[in-house]
Amino acid sequence: MTNANRRDMGSAASDDLVRELRIFAGEIERYILQMSHTHSMHRTDLAAIALVMDRETTTPKDISDGLGLSPSATTAMLDRLERAGHVTRERVETDRRSVHVEITDTAIAVGGSMFGILARHMRQVLDTQDDAELARTAALMEQINTATRAASAEAAGA
Amino acid sequence: MTNANRRDMGSAASDDLVRELRIFAGEIERYILQMSHTHSMHRTDLAAIALVMDRETTTPKDISDGLGLSPSATTAMLDRLERAGHVTRERVETDRRSVHVEITDTAIAVGGSMFGILARHMRQVLDTQDDAELARTAALMEQINTATRAASAEAAGA
DNA sequence: GTGGAATCATTCGATGATGGAACTAAAGTG
DNA sequence: CACTTTAGTTCCATCATCGAATGATTCCAC
Numbered sequence: 140m141t142n143a144n145r146r147d148m149g150s151a152a153s154d155d156l157v158r159e160l161r162i163f164a165g166e167i168e169r170y171i172l173q174m175s176h177t178h179s180m181h182r183t184d185l186a187a188i189a190l191v192m193d194r195e196t197t198t199p200k201d202i203s204d205g206l207g208l209s210p211s212a213t214t215a216m217l218d219r220l221e222r223a224g225h226v227t228r229e230r231v232e233t234d235r236r237s238v239h240v241e242i243t244d245t246a247i248a249v250g251g252s253m254f255g256i257l258a259r260h261m262r263q264v265l266d267t268q269d270d271a272e273l274a275r276t277a278a279l280m281e282q283i284n285t286a287t288r289a290a291s292a293e294a295a296g297a
Numbered sequence: 298m299t300n301a302n303r304r305d306m307g308s309a310a311s312d313d314l315v316r317e318l319r320i321f322a323g324e325i326e327r328y329i330l331q332m333s334h335t336h337s338m339h340r341t342d343l344a345a346i347a348l349v350m351d352r353e354t355t356t357p358k359d360i361s362d363g364l365g366l367s368p369s370a371t372t373a374m375l376d377r378l379e380r381a382g383h384v385t386r387e388r389v390e391t392d393r394r395s396v397h398v399e400i401t402d403t404a405i406a407v408g409g410s411m412f413g414i415l416a417r418h419m420r421q422v423l424d425t426q427d428d429a430e431l432a433r434t435a436a437l438m439e440q441i442n443t444a445t446r447a448a449s450a451e452a453a454g455a
Numbered sequence: 456g457t458g459g460a461a462t463c464a465t466t467c468g469a470t471g472a473t474g475g476a477a478c479t480a481a482a483g484t485g
Numbered sequence: 486c487a488c489t490t491t492a493g494t495t496c497c498a499t500c501a502t503c504g505a506a507t508g509a510t511t512c513c514a515c
Contacts (some may be wrong), residue, residue: 152432157416159438161320164329165347165378167322168444169363172344173452176365181472186330189323191332193473199493205327207334212473214494219472236492256452258315260444268437274310276434279426280317281328285326286418294331340502357464370502372465377501394463394510 160283167257174253183208184220188246190228197240198231204295225249318441327414332411341366342378346404349384354379354390355398383407 175182183206190205191197203213216241220226225246231237265273341364348363349355361371377399378384381402389395423431430439 152428152435153315153420153426156423156431156434156438157419158441159435160325160419161412162351162442163318163438163445164322164325165344165351166442166449168326168344169348170445170449170452171322172365173449177452183472186323186326189320190327193320193323200491203493207330209474210493211475211495215472218494224391234482237495254319257445257448258449260451261315261318261441262311263489264437264440264444265314272311272433272437273314275430277310277317278438279315279422279430279434280314280321282422283419284324286422287321287328287415290415290418291324291328291331294328294335330482341501358462361464367503368464369466369504373501392463392511396464 143265165203170257171253178249180249181216181219184216184225187216187220188225188250191240191242192247192250198237199240201236202240205291206297207251220246326416336407336411338381338407339374339377342374342383345374345378345406346383346400349398350405350408351402356395357398358395360398363449363454376429378404 171185172182175185186206187202190202194201194205199210199213199217202208202217203210206213208216217226218226219274221228223245226244227241227243228238229241329343330340333343344364345360348360352359352363357371357375359369360366360375361368364371366374375384375386379386381403383401385399385401386396387399389397
């Protein structure tokens with residue numbers, strides 16, 4: 140295999156992976172949309188719950204920045220989520236202009252039931268794979284997630 | 298390494314990957330939300346464009362089924378997309394109750410520019426990886442995408 | 456061929472998610 | 486201390502979405 144051939148193969152495999160990741164983003168969005176209807180939850184609400192779960196500490200400003208919502212839309216959404224028992228809000232002691240948003244066990248349970256069908260289908264695929272391969276893929280996805288988070292931050296600043 | 302250890306490691310790697318995929322779904326959702334605001338496009342519109350691009354042939358019913366929208370919301374959205382020059386609609390010759398939805402070059406260009414920042418960040422990660430590893434990961438993602446599509450179909454039927 | 460049922464996309468009117476303006480409370484700065 | 490900035494909320498207008506109704510088309514049993 141010459142260097143020219145190696146370069147072509149690298150760029151093809153890389154492009155393939157990017158394309159599959161793009162398709163995954165579309166497919167899982169559609170899965171979540173289906174589930175949001177089944178559970179009568181608006182999908183922006185679900186996005187906010189996912190953000191609160193993925194971050195260590197969350198304020199309304201984190202949510203409005205992260206999802207690109209206006210402050211007033213964020214307030215209205217947190218009102219909905221609080222009414223539904225999915226989040227709690229508490230004034231931050233060190234900066235009383237702000238509020239700390241916490242996820243509830245109710246929201247975690249709803250989230251878990253939402254991914255039940257998907258988890259079953261995914262398990263069928265993953266159980267046929269080599270364990271060391273899965274570990275390497277998980278490590279790669281971790282790096283890709285960091286890159287995606289950096290891209291979001293850059294897009295938010297642009 | 299005993300069988301008991303191997304079993305634990307396998308389930309841990311599998312769980313790690315599922316978790317990273319879940320995180321990826323959240324992160325890329327937030328990236329897309331940022332971009333939808335930058336480009337003044339509603340996120341449901343983006344989801345519809347992605348669906349039309351990922352499927353070979355699309356009708357309003359495919360879109361309303363796929364995204365869980367009502368037929369009337371689907372019509373309103375296609376009106377928006379058509380006005381923006383992102384899709385075209387043509388009556389299907391073999392069944393004149395229906396409409397065939399086609400993506401335009403304009404939409405493809407907008408989609409491309411939307412993923413520019415993300416593509417750059419991802420390229421930095423992928424360029425450090427072994428090519429054969431990328432190819433294996435791409436193949437695994439392809440299977441995961443098929444499983445996700447099956448899960449959406451099951452969720453839609455439930 | 457005919458009548459009725461089913462399918463498909465659209466129109467219409469009501470509901471509620473979202474953004475912009477205004478506001479209050481709190482923190483930061485010179 | 487006075488002024489500016491930050492953070493979240495309230496109020497009101499806009500528009501995305503839903504359910505009901507509609508018209509056109511296709512399917513199916515007789």
